[in-house]
Amino acid sequence: GAVVSQHPSRVICKSGTSVKIECRSLDFQATTMFWYRQFPKQSLMLMATSNEGSKATYEQGVEKDKFLINHASLTLSTLTVTSAHPEDSSFYICSAREGFRHDSRYEQYFGPGTRLTVT
Amino acid sequence: GEDVEQSLFLSVREGDSSVINCTYTDSSSTYLYWYKQEPGAGLQLLTYIFSNMDMKQDQRLTVLLNKKDKHLSLRIADTQTGDSAIYFCAEGANAGNMLTFGGGTRLMVKP
Numbered sequence: 225g226a227v228v229s230q231h232p233s234r235v236i237c238k239s240g241t242s243v244k245i246e247c248r249s250l251d252f253q254a255t256t257m258f259w260y261r262q263f264p265k266q267s268l269m270l271m272a273t274s275n276e277g278s279k280a281t282y283e284q285g286v287e288k289d290k291f292l293i294n295h296a297s298l299t300l301s302t303l304t305v306t307s308a309h310p311e312d313s314s315f316y317i318c319s320a321r322e323g324f325r326h327d328s329r330y331e332q333y334f335g336p337g338t339r340l341t342v343t
Numbered sequence: 344g345e346d347v348e349q350s351l352f353l354s355v356r357e358g359d360s361s362v363i364n365c366t367y368t369d370s371s372s373t374y375l376y377w378y379k380q381e382p383g384a385g386l387q388l389l390t391y392i393f394s395n396m397d398m399k400q401d402q403r404l405t406v407l408l409n410k411k412d413k414h415l416s417l418r419i420a421d422t423q424t425g426d427s428a429i430y431f432c433a434e435g436a437n438a439g440n441m442l443t444f445g446g447g448t449r450l451m452v453k454p
Contacts, residue, residue: 230385258441258442266446266447267431267444267445267446267447268386268431268444269444270441270442270443273441317385317386319386332388332442333388334378334385334386334387334388335385336384336385337383337384337385339383
């Protein structure tokens, strides 16, 4: 089956620094990747949708200058949290969609998540 | 906007059936999904159903869809302790497009 990895799985950073999270599709080409954020005991909130080679589309209320998304290749998208603050501490999950299969079961494949703690 | 709601918590005994319910508001939803999330982990797709179906069975899992009432349920037969997790329903207008998630139902299975 399709596998999506995220790196790192856990990261602790100091307030004011930036941290990059990678999302990779390991055995398929992901034309579209999604970034979600999950607060403790809450559901997932879509942050942005990124299509390979173009700018990400951010959901309302998500600061694009703070959460920089790059989807430079068909297998890699990165989320950079700039000038992180404690309120950015959260579980970040990416998902990837395979772009070119003509298959009605066109699901998203989720990564294992990255837990960010900002001290 | 779209809204997906679930009850927060369900407790069952091992061997019993579990039924997790979900309601949604977007009538254009064409794909409805059930995901399982174990502690500290990402999401695992359990099953999905197209909106033109009313039932889908996959081993111990049965999904029922009442499109008129916009009600989705997931039945887990012979629930095991390993089924303890948070279960999210999600809807999407198109396959593979952005999903709107419910708040998640925490299933606790007692031995």
